[in-house]
Amino acid sequence: MKIVLINPPHTAIGSRVPDDHLPPLGLLALGGPLIDAGHDVRLVDAEFGPMPLAAAVQDALSDHPDCILIGHSGSTSAHPTALEIARMVKHRGPATMVIYGGVFPTYHWRDILAETDVFDFIVRGEGEATIVALVEALDRRRPLSDVAGIAFRDDLRRPFATKPAGTIADLDEYRVGWDLIDVSRYSYWGGKRAVVMQFSRGCPHLCNYCGQRGFWTRWRHRDPVKFAQEIAWLHREHGVELINLADENPTSSKKAWRAFLDAMIAQNVPVLIVGSTRADDIVRDADSLHLYRKAGVIRWLLGMENTDEQTLALIRKGGSTSSDREAIRLLRLNGILSMATWVAGFEDERFRDLWRGFRQLIAYDPDQIQALYVTPHRWTPFFRIARDRKVIQLDARLWDYKHQVLQMTRLKPWMLFFSVKLIELAVQSRPKALARILFHKDPEQRHSMRWYTKMGRRVWFREVWGFLARDRRLDDGPTLAAFWGAPQDEEEQSMTFVHQVRKSAEPAIGISPSA
Incomplete structure (x- = not known):
């Protein structure tokens, strides 16, 4: 499959002020295994410039990829930017599969999948093995429910997560895709x-x-x-x-x-x-x-x-x-x-x-x-x-x-x-x-x-x-739980262990798409 990795431009001052930029290790860590599995992989690093979002999306869609992967190390603060990129991708190339990964989507997958349909899949936890299994399932039309460590919407459009993929025991098993940069x-x-x-x-x-x-x-x-x-x-x-x-x-x-x-x-x-x-x-x-x-x-x-x-x-x-x-x-x-x-x-x-x-x-x-x-x-x-x-x-x-x-x-x-x-x-x-x-x-x-x-x-x-x-601050804002949803610490180790999630936690209301 033809796959494009997008590193969103981060809005944090620490990212924008220095003249230096570091490569997106998380995306490169996925790119190496995908290349080794025989897929055509390319990186669009929008941190440089930074690239306007429209230009980054145009670059990513220029060779008509089958999948676009979005992720950023500043996971929570980068989420609004990742969301906007996904919307633009779906608007310009609705048939392109959009896959999202990182710490924030790993835990907020219910909210994200319930609030928007611009992300087709979320990779939860460590992604090297999971992303290869997911892309292979898509390419060969295998049951997605058999792929551990992902979340998506089921046939009734409800957020659904497969069993945890667990952790990678041997960190030398998968190489970093240095050839992408x-x-x-x-x-x-x-x-x-x-x-x-x-x-x-x-x-x-x-x-x-x-x-x-x-x-x-x-x-x-x-x-x-x-x-x-x-x-x-x-x-x-x-x-x-x-x-x-x-x-x-x-x-x-x-x-x-x-x-x-x-x-x-x-x-x-x-x-x-x-x-x-x-x-x-x-x-x-x-x-x-x-x-x-x-x-x-x-x-x-x-x-x-x-x-x-x-x-x-x-x-x-x-x-x-x-x-x-x-x-x-x-x-x-x-x-x-x-x-x-x-x-x-x-x-x-x-x-x-x-x-x-x-x-x-x-x-x-x-x-x-x-x-x-x-x-x-x-x-x-x-x-x-x-x-x-x-x-x-x-x-x-x-x-x-x-x-x-x-x-x-x-x-x-x-x-x-x-x-x-x-x-x-x-x-x-x-x-x-x-x-x-x-x-x-x-x-x-x-x-x-x-x-x-x-x-x-x-x-x-x-x-x-x-x-x-x-910056604009509120004098009387919502409580933390009202803003992000109910505490989720019982699922903190959910990358390894399967938890029985109460109905009250399905799906919690989190940040609005405009925030």
């Missing part, structure tokens, strides 16, 4: 040729706000030696200079991660590695952090979420402020940059809580920070805790962690927003941080900090302008 077009870190990869999937920890935990169901990793060989091949054949790891927690297994570090060192290629991990793992690996740097690791994003122990207990983070601070110290000692994420917008936060958080961040002394806002997902346990909070942003495109979406009891939106902006400015502009940006002895780190500061400055001003002039 011109690698030279993609860059990160200030113009370095870059791609996104995954060493592992899943996370063994129980953070109750995490939208990825149930999707991947369990932690698995690729063969460390094969993964290092693939990175080396990308460098030697395509000039890749930087790998952005998309893993939630690549260092979960000390043994597997150490094997990867050794394999990367043996490959002896000048490739930089950035990604995210837990502070606890950094502290655990204090004796081997010099190997991290030798293998190419130059920056870790540490998901600290908050500097308040009560808040960390609420979200079941499982870490501690002491391990967070020690991890940053150890990373700096070994020549690795630290980026601390800090989440604001919890219901009862006050100015004094924000002030305490600011003082903690100063004490942590990270190289970079990333301030985010509480953004609950319906399939997580945290959603049930927050279900009665009021929604102040009805536009799902703003559910990107960079906008406050929930009302607080003690702070008005402008109070939280400008407090966060001032904290970002103060932390990034403190003398220690400026000295590192200007005089760091490692030219690679100096370059990266200057690039991040330049991008951060542009994003900062865009966010302030957006808050003042563009």
Whole structure:
């Protein structure tokens, strides 16, 4: 079959402001198995430009494909754009099958299929095996009910899901379709040729706000030696200079991660590695952090979420402020940059809580920070805790962690927003941080900090302008449950286990198509 993959242009400021773009790993991961199964596959990456939606659809339909696959890593905030693309595809090429995948449609499949008929099929969970089975069933006119891991409308036009497909045990079984892209077009870190990869999937920890935990169901990793060989091949054949790891927690297994570090060192290629991990793992690996740097690791994003122990207990983070601070110290000692994420917008936060958080961040002394806002997902346990909070942003495109979406009891939106902006400015502009940006002895780190500061400055001003002039917030919006539907955490692990879904959950009313 002739298949086109569409990567929608993301509306998030972080995607639009930088001059760099990274390839859509999720779509490439589907493209490789489809090519190997004998199908004609092509990618339309609308992030470049970004392409106007009409132009992206025209490009996708230009060679009259049998199927169009739509997916995006920013699944929730990209949904309105994916929906609009699907509508345009069906308007111009009504016979073209439209298949949709990602975390958001995996859990919101009932809502999506009930509210619109522009998506013919939804792939739920990991898609490498499922998409090949679905396309084969369509091509050979086999019963779709036999394809595990999909959702569609039955003969009575009701949303219907087949049994779960489960997780992929061997992550090396399916290859990434690197042949679908011109690698030279993609860059990160200030113009370095870059791609996104995954060493592992899943996370063994129980953070109750995490939208990825149930999707991947369990932690698995690729063969460390094969993964290092693939990175080396990308460098030697395509000039890749930087790998952005998309893993939630690549260092979960000390043994597997150490094997990867050794394999990367043996490959002896000048490739930089950035990604995210837990502070606890950094502290655990204090004796081997010099190997991290030798293998190419130059920056870790540490998901600290908050500097308040009560808040960390609420979200079941499982870490501690002491391990967070020690991890940053150890990373700096070994020549690795630290980026601390800090989440604001919890219901009862006050100015004094924000002030305490600011003082903690100063004490942590990270190289970079990333301030985010509480953004609950319906399939997580945290959603049930927050279900009665009021929604102040009805536009799902703003559910990107960079906008406050929930009302607080003690702070008005402008109070939280400008407090966060001032904290970002103060932390990034403190003398220690400026000295590192200007005089760091490692030219690679100096370059990266200057690039991040330049991008951060542009994003900062865009966010302030957006808050003042563009974004619209409600004073008395619907509750979270009324907006997204009833809590769905009983189905969080539905990629592996079959759940008996109550009639009251069929199908829940979610976001309106115009939002």
